């Protein structure tokens with residue numbers, strides 16, 4: 001079965017119908033969670049309940065498995081996933097000020113998502129570009145040497161809905 005090309009809601013029914021062995025059902029769990037996360041941006045509880053029923057895997061076990069992996073989320077995520085590096089080089093170059101500024105401007109704490117879903121703010125360990133410290137990643141992009149001017153541009157882009165986050 002090509003797990004990449006199936007609609008989750010309908011596919012859950014198909015999967016539940018054809019996968020009978022416990023090992024097979026557990027084997028398809030992670031790829032299905034990936035697909036659900038990709039389509040929804042997170043793992044909605046109603047879909048996890050449906051998956052639990054169709055795969056005959058207890059919901060608690062599904063949560064346990066999904067919780068093990070950092071890439072799975074159980075609440076909606078923002079359009080812009082902004083991660084401020086708080087590794088040593090970035091810390092020394094003022095990343096805590098960047099975190100503070102973003103928290104204050106968007107009224108969220110690190111690890112939270114704004115109510116309008118424009119931003120999920122996170123902190124992260126070294127992202128491997130210490131020479132550019134302080135570093136912020138915005139979705140798949142990297143913004144280095146984040147000083148007041150770049151921070152202002154980043155905030156503007158997020159507020160105006162530009163999700164490339166680069167200024």
Ligand code: FES
Nearest residue numbers: 085087090126129
């Ligand atoms: S410490 Fe921030 S990129 Fe290495």
